[in-house]
Amino acid sequence: MFNLFGKSNNQTEIQQLNVADFEKLRAANDANTVVLDVRTAEEFAEGSVPNAKLIDVNGVDFTSETANLDPTKKYLIYCRSGVRSMKACSYLAGKGFEDLSNLLGGYMAWSSEKA
Numbered sequence: 001m002f003n004l005f006g007k008s009n010n011q012t013e014i015q016q017l018n019v020a021d022f023e024k025l026r027a028a029n030d031a032n033t034v035v036l037d038v039r040t041a042e043e044f045a046e047g048s049v050p051n052a053k054l055i056d057v058n059g060v061d062f063t064s065e066t067a068n069l070d071p072t073k074k075y076l077i078y079c080r081s082g083v084r085s086m087k088a089c090s091y092l093a094g095k096g097f098e099d100l101s102n103l104l105g106g107y108m109a110w111s112s113e114k115a
Contacts, residue, residue, distance in 0.1 A: 012093035014086070015101040017076070019113045022103045025076055033074045038062075038088040039107065043080060049110060052078075057088040071097045078103035078110065 017025070026035055026049065037048050038057035048054070055065045057079065066088075069075075075097065079085040082104050089100045103110060 012098050012100065014089045014093060016104050017101045018104055019109050022076055022078075022101070022110070025074070025101065030074070032072075033076060034069070036075050036077045036088070037107075038077060038079045038084050043107075047107070047111060049078065049107070055088075057084045057091075062088075062091075066092060066095070069097075071095065074099040074101070076101050076103065079106045081106040081108055 025033060035049055035052040037044055037052040037054045039054070040056050040058070041054065044052075044054045055062060059065075069092075071092075075089075075092065077085040077088050077092075077100065079088075082102060083106075085102050085106060089102050092100055
């Protein structure tokens, strides 16, 4: 169902970013860049990347909530470890989103480098 190797079924390239590259893009504060957290609300409440928008990839509203996202924007996507965010990237790529980046190691990697 989902390809976990960097390309979606429609051949959108999904960038795999380390924390430093993720932070460079996030820090650019570009209005066309959206940081998307696809963890649960409980995980999000325990800590998140600043200014991240929460949409739980395993939540019942994921499909409807992502339908309201602008496919022309750049998305920096993360979860706890990088697996669910890759699933979200693959799904969004299949819906026509073209500028998708997955944070390698997810929030665990981000928080350990920011500590």
